[in-house]
Amino acid sequence: MPADLAVIGLGHHGLPLAQAASAAGIDTVGFDTDPRPVAELAAGRPPVDGSLTASEIRRMLSGGFRPTVNPAELGRVRTAVICTPTPLGADRALDLTAVTDAARALAARLRPHTTVLLESPVPPGTTEGLLRDLLEAGSGLRAGRDFHLAYSPDRLDPGRRTHGFTGTPKVIGGLTPACTESAAAFYGRLTDKVVRARGPREAETVKLLETNFRHVNIALVNEMAVLCHELGVDLWDVIRCAETKPFGFQAFRPGPGVGGHGVPVDTLGAHRPLRMVELASQVNERMPQYVIQRCATLLNEHGKSARGARVLLLGITYKPDLADRQGSPATEIACRLMDLGATVSYHDPHVLDWRVRDRPVPRADSLYEAAADADLTVLLQHHRTYDLQGLAVKAQLLLDTRGATPAGAAHRL
Numbered sequence: 001m002p003a004d005l006a007v008i009g010l011g012h013h014g015l016p017l018a019q020a021a022s023a024a025g026i027d028t029v030g031f032d033t034d035p036r037p038v039a040e041l042a043a044g045r046p047p048v049d050g051s052l053t054a055s056e057i058r059r060m061l062s063g064g065f066r067p068t069v070n071p072a073e074l075g076r077v078r079t080a081v082i083c084t085p086t087p088l089g090a091d092r093a094l095d096l097t098a099v100t101d102a103a104r105a106l107a108a109r110l111r112p113h114t115t116v117l118l119e120s121p122v123p124p125g126t127t128e129g130l131l132r133d134l135l136e137a138g139s140g141l142r143a144g145r146d147f148h149l150a151y152s153p154d155r156l157d158p159g160r161r162t163h164g165f166t167g168t169p170k171v172i173g174g175l176t177p178a179c180t181e182s183a184a185a186f187y188g189r190l191t192d193k194v195v196r197a198r199g200p201r202e203a204e205t206v207k208l209l210e211t212n213f214r215h216v217n218i219a220l221v222n223e224m225a226v227l228c229h230e231l232g233v234d235l236w237d238v239i240r241c242a243e244t245k246p247f248g249f250q251a252f253r254p255g256p257g258v259g260g261h262g263v264p265v266d267t268l269g270a271h272r273p274l275r276m277v278e279l280a281s282q283v284n285e286r287m288p289q290y291v292i293q294r295c296a297t298l299l300n301e302h303g304k305s306a307r308g309a310r311v312l313l314l315g316i317t318y319k320p321d322l323a324d325r326q327g328s329p330a331t332e333i334a335c336r337l338m339d340l341g342a343t344v345s346y347h348d349p350h351v352l353d354w355r356v357r358d359r360p361v362p363r364a365d366s367l368y369e370a371a372a373d374a375d376l377t378v379l380l381q382h383h384r385t386y387d388l389q390g391l392a393v394k395a396q397l398l399l400d401t402r403g404a405t406p407a408g409a410a411h412r413l
Helices: 014-023 035-042 054-062 071-076 097-107 127-139 177-187 200-231 235-242 275-285 287-301 330-339 367-373 388-394
Strands: 003-008 028-031 066-068 077-082 115-118 148-151 170-174 194-196 310-314 343-347 376-379 398-400
Touching (some): 014 054, 148 177, 148 200, 170 200, 177 194, 287 376, 310 367, 376 388, 388 398
Parallel strands (some): 003 028, 376 398
């Protein structure tokens, strides 16, 4: 059955788009080569990362959303959006394998007048280079003449309540002005504002700048956290005061590491490396080890050794109030604690089972009892359900890596 839209890739990029399109009354098919998420979605079950609820999935299905593994569906749509993942490879370059596979699957079924959009994070030049070549070679059609081609960076922040799809402007860069306008006409049905970039390269670089901006600023505040601890300065009070400046400053806060799907890209293939981003990555990647150092020091100051210590980790996801553990520093921190001989357990209301080094990590059923029993409790993620003031009273020793506890109630990062 024909549909208006095909979303290719049903992960953290594609599902929010499919949800927004279904809510707008757009007949949407969701394609993925992995049958597991397709089967789960078709049965009305939410993704394991907790980004959508079961009721939201059911509303999508009742609105006409059809998840499928049948690539023939791609040849029956007016608009196709590629939302496949592009993780970092061993060389710290984005792995475009999934984008390439999606392009080939679409190209074999591409019809004239279709609008093809790419939302996956990619190096600048990918849309008018790799993607265009694959689509033209596989279809016999010409981009900009027989079909429209454009790039629009995914800008959603999972779990954020203040800016949803409708309220987040969409940046669009088309291969030709007509391509841009075709893309704008589609996204104009989903969002309140469309921003036209000069071309695909500019739109691709928007994503690069936005992602690296976050990581560089987190690295700066992480270094400030280490410095302020050495100086005996309350960084959290510094940030509180600094963010009152109405211009020239944006508040970022330190943490035990940087997780999430928006990975920093410090190299652009054959182009020059981004040295600032490379340095920021090194700083952020050192934060789990710094947390371990603080843990060992706190235990020693209280007459205990890390070897044999009972350590409770609170919140093992990369974001508060979500089950997504993509890139969470919790795993590395748990491994390092185990290497020191500590006995590690965890509590997280969103994660019922956690394995580290293929071994299950014991999950605390009663948070307060577990904190009272542990030699050290480490807050890695501040979920809303945590009563940190009460927890600070119960815990023998509490290290807060998020600055979420009241001043003086715990040891802060």
